[in-house]
Amino acid sequence: MGANFITGTGTDIGKTWLCCALLRHWRAAGLRPAALKPVLSGFDPDAPQASDAGQLLAALEQPVDDRALDAIAPWRYAAALSPDMAAAQERRQVPFDALVAFTRRAAQARGGPLLVEGVGGVMVPLDQVHTVRDWIAAGGLPAVLVAGSYLGSMSHTLTALESLIRADAPVAAIVVNESEGSPVPIELTLDSLLRHVAGIPLVGIRRADPAPGVARLAALLA
Numbered sequence: 001m002g003a004n005f006i007t008g009t010g011t012d013i014g015k016t017w018l019c020c021a022l023l024r025h026w027r028a029a030g031l032r033p034a035a036l037k038p039v040l041s042g043f044d045p046d047a048p049q050a051s052d053a054g055q056l057l058a059a060l061e062q063p064v065d066d067r068a069l070d071a072i073a074p075w076r077y078a079a080a081l082s083p084d085m086a087a088a089q090e091r092r093q094v095p096f097d098a099l100v101a102f103t104r105r106a107a108q109a110r111g112g113p114l115l116v117e118g119v120g121g122v123m124v125p126l127d128q129v130h131t132v133r134d135w136i137a138a139g140g141l142p143a144v145l146v147a148g149s150y151l152g153s154m155s156h157t158l159t160a161l162e163s164l165i166r167a168d169a170p171v172a173a174i175v176v177n178e179s180e181g182s183p184v185p186i187e188l189t190l191d192s193l194l195r196h197v198a199g200i201p202l203v204g205i206r207r208a209d210p211a212p213g214v215a216r217l218a219a220l221l222a
Helices: 015-028 052-059 066-072 083-089 096-109 132-139 153-166 186-194 211-221
Strands: 003-008 034-036 114-117 143-148 171-177 202-205
Touching (some): 003 015, 003 132, 003 153, 015 052, 015 114, 015 143, 015 211, 034 052, 034 096, 096 114, 132 153, 143 153, 153 171, 171 186, 186 202, 202 211
Parallel strands (some): 003 143, 034 114, 143 171
């Protein structure tokens, strides 16, 4: 099993939820997965359990303390903004070369499954010149693109996919995470996307019964 980069078509699309579901699935199967959230904005040091990194640590049944947070989320920023904006508010910046090196080292050191969760969507800026897409391409990890089934998701998903393809970033799978209250049935979204994704594995996760989709994705990534 290798490492995969979990990215999305935008923020609040379900990346952390999916990572936690995969981690719990693998742990239940007797594996020892790991997860990273290297860049984290909107971090409240008084409520670390509520952060994305805190949720990942909980899924791994690890303590949510400073040592564990430093290990999986070394670049944490307080403002709930894109990383470039959040870092600038603290007169800091996301060190792109160090971020890529950190990701590569973690992937090379793991024998079991590793998930690297991105921040926001594919084209979220990290600094003045780099985006999450550049991080994915430079890190060399296959991307799992998480999308929704809301009205308009088709365009967002295909645009994000095209962006990754143009950067020669490998795409391991596309996950349609069913959007709450969407007027578009997830089946229609999956059927339509299937005609446009050029053989990339497509996984649907239904809100009422997510386990089969999570299990299928876990098997694909294995």
